[in-house]
Structure formats: structure tokens, C-alpha cells
Amino acid sequence: MTATSVPTRPSAAEPPGGAARPPAPARPRRRLGSRLGGWGFVAPALVIVLGLSIFPAVWALLLSLQEWDGFSAPEFVGGDNYAELVGDADLGAAVLHTVLYTALFVPAVVLVGLFLAVSLNRRIRFVGLYRTAIFVPFVASAAATGILTTYLFNPQFGLMNNVLRVLHLPQQGWLEDPNQSMVVIAIMSLWGQAAFTTVIYLAALQDVPGDVVEAARIDGAGPTQIFWNVVWPQLRPVTTFVAIYMTLQAVQLFDLVYTTTRGGPLNATETIVYYLWQTAFRELDFGYGSAIAYGLFFVTLIATVIVTVQQRRAAAREKETR
Template structure:
């Protein structure tokens, strides 16, 4: 005679299962923290803590050796009447005006060209993006060889064409333009990739419907493609503006602020004040002033995009 096993009531096993769930959750949380905890501590230690310390340092006078002296807001008041800082701001604004519109326009045009089914398109996309992966130091070293007034490739090409040689990196009028060209060569790949991703994500039905209705290619690009790319344009504009305001590496490697201070940007100026002039308090104040301006520009662009119903964020 077979003995049938009676099923265990669900009321008996339910508490044991419920008690195991919190333990499993705690165990998974512990495993996750063991992986993310060290990295998080490093990020906090190398970014947030120095930022807070720099703010307190901006209210002090300290050369790194003698005890710091609390001077309140005098460093910020000095910024308003510093002619060298005003010149650095002008140079930074000039670079931003040269770099940002060119990167947006050329990035859009190259993305549209690379979005077509042409031969070796993968190779062309890789060539555009490779300079963005390279460091700014490598770009600056390469730029020194290309734009050197004596033995640079650029002046050699001008001599072959029968044109007069230019001062380039040693000219007060041309140095910032040359640096903008180098920065554009390095950063253009980022803009192209962002626009190319947006173009490939765009619904093809809109373009096909416009073609069926008889719309020409310029009209399709103006009335369909550009409005669809408006959020991407806002994002890339903010990103490239922040990149332009933080220009330092190319200047340091190529001109070191020269000739005669014509390429000294805000970040290079604060580095010079802090690490060469040993005025760490004033350098920290300049850094926080740049941070405030960058934050205001970003907030203004975001507010404008939302009011214009361009949801970029």
C-alpha cells in the first residue's frame, strides 16, 4: 500500500522564505559595495574634497610654505580689478568664439556626409574619431611640428606654393587661431559621433514622406533634419563651450601663454598664479570664478532649450 506524502502547507514555508529575502538583499548590497566602494571613495577623495578645500583656500593668502592668512573675500575683489585676468578672459572668449561654432557646423556637415552609404565609410569614421582619442599633449606636440614658423610643415607648403611664410605660433595675431585649429582637429570627432548617432536614430518615415510629397533635399534638411537635431545641438554647444573655457593643455604644450601673453587663457592664468607665483588662494578664487561662469552658461542654455521646447536634458 503506497504512502502518499502530504504537501507542506504554504503557511509554514512562507516565513522562512520571507526571512531569507532580506539576507539575500543585504548580501547583494555588500557585494555591490565591495566593487563600487573603492572607486567611489577615490572619486570623492580626488574631486569633492579638493573642491571644498579650494573654496576655503580662496578666502586665504597662502604660498604653500608659511601659515595661511584669512583675508575674507579680498581675492574675489582683486579679480574684478586685475588687468591680466581681464586679458586672459578676452583670450578665452576669442578662442571660444573661434572653436565652438566651427566645431558644431563642421561636425554636423561631416556627420551628414558620413551618414550616407558610401564606400569605406567605416574607415572615414575611424579617421575622424582617432584624434579625439589622442591626448591634448600629443596634439600639441604634433602641432608644434606642423605650425613651427622655421621648419613647420605649414610654412613649407606655403613656400612651395610661392606664398610668404607666416609667424603662426610666434605671431600675436595668429597664435590663438592656430591653437583653435589644433583644438578643432582634436575635438571634431566627438561632435561628429554625437550627430551621427542622432542621424541614425532619426525616424526614416519623416524623410521618406517628405520626399514623396516632392520636397527637395535642402528643404528636407532645413525643415525636418535640423529640428530633429536641435536637442543634440544644444548638448554639443554646452559641451564644447565648457571644453573651450577649460583650455589649458594645448597652450601649455605649444606657446605657454605667449607670444607676449596673447594665448594666455583663464585656466593657464590661474595655473600660473597658483603653481608658479605660489598664490594658491588667488588661483583658487579664479578657479571658482570660472566654475561660476561655466555653471551660469550651462543653466542658461538648459533654461533656454526648455522654454524653446528643445528637450536636450
């Protein structure tokens, strides 16, 4: 009795006929190729971003340690430009004007944005049209906003004084009054920026769980109780973000001042960034202007870190109490 031999099936590594299969391409090479391809697509945008952010920041830091008018050879002065910031009375006045504008603008834009978002977070007719109309001022350019501000608040032919004249009320100086000009700037900034906070709050309101709101309503809570006890806790992180973002925008105010008052009257609307622009590009003191820019950067950075840390601590305490 002979044993039958079972034919063996050729393995996958060795094709029939004894011919050797060519080696498969190495996976590391494929990964390297895909990575290089990805970097090839990203590189142009990355170069532009670095060229418009990192390089100017480093150059401004070097300029802040020098005295340079843009034409003659720069002279290294070390920290003298930063020491001059402390005793600069004009810079101190610009800081006070910026603080006043921030105190007027930031609370108003947060409250108005929250009010508009709550009003538009309802099922009403033409709600899409209303939301679009609210966002239109945000996309308007600073030049258009400045022209509109001049038309509305001009003391001679402005619309606001014409309305006061019809109502037999005293005329106001508006943009030509040092006591009113910054208030007018804050009002027009509010008109343009409230749309942003409205959109942010509207998105946050739509993320509030509907079943929680419905449960509170079934338990007998009124609209005010539902808002403060259910909705508002969900909006606190968003409020922190909006407040920080709008504070940064307020500190960097320049375009609306440039297109309306040019820092007047009597330098009443001269903000930090406008003073920086005058120092660097009108007086050609690029070193001192760069020192002002870096001083503003460090102050805003420290304030942002403090507010963020305090907000996180408050959120942690609230979780512990629950």
C-alpha cells in the same frame, strides 16, 4: 451507517510526523545582505570618485578664502581674493583671450562636426574606415597634438610656411605672431575635437525616423528642404548639448597652450586656466588661484543654466505652435 472519515492532508506549514519545520530566513535579512554586498562592490569606486572630486572641491573652496604659498601657515583673508579678481588686469586679458578662442572654436567645431556627420551618414564604400579615421585625432594626446602644431606652424621650418614659399606667397608668423597664434590654437583644437561632435551628430542622424524622411521625399521635397524641415528639428537638442559641452571645453583650454606657446607670444594665448596654473603653481599663490577657479566655475554654471533654460522654453514654444 457509519460516516467515513476522510484523512486530512498535512499542511505545508507542518511536515508529517509532527516534527516542527525550522523557520524560514527572514526576507529583510536577505535584502539587507544583498544591499550590503552591492555597496561592498561599489564602495571602492565611490571612495575614489569622492576623493578625486568632492574633497579637492571643498579644499579649494577653503583655500580661496585664505592666503597660502604652500609652505607657511595659511592666513584667512575672507573674500579679499574674490575682490581682487575684479581689478586684475592680467586676468581680464586672459578672459578676453578665452572669449576669443571660444568664439573661434565652438561655432567651427559644431559646423564641421555636422558637415562630417551628414557626409558619413550615407551608404558608401569603406564608410567604416572613414568613420574610424575621423575619430583618430580625438584619441591623440595633447602632447602629440602640440608637437604636430609646432611642426606645422613653426615660422622657420614649419610645413605651412614651406607650402607658402612654394606658392610664392608671403610667409606668416603663425605661433610667433600675437595676431595669429590664437587662430592657430583654435585650428588645432578643431582638428582634435571635431571627431567628437561628428560621432554625436552621426548617432543623432541615425535616430531620425526613416519613414518621415521617405514621406517628405515622396511629397517632392528636395535634399535641402528635407534637412532643414525634417532632420534639423531632430538635431536641435543635440546641438545644444554639443555647444554647451564644447564651450566648457574651450573655457578650460590649457594643455594645447602649455605644449605649444606657453601663453605667448606677449601673453596672446594666455587663457584663464593657464593664468590660473601660473598663479597657483609658479607664483605659489594657491589662495588666489583657487578663487580664480571658483569664479570660473560659477560663471560657467550660470551660463549653462541660462542656455539650458532658454532651450527648453524654445522647445516648449515650438510644441505649442504645432
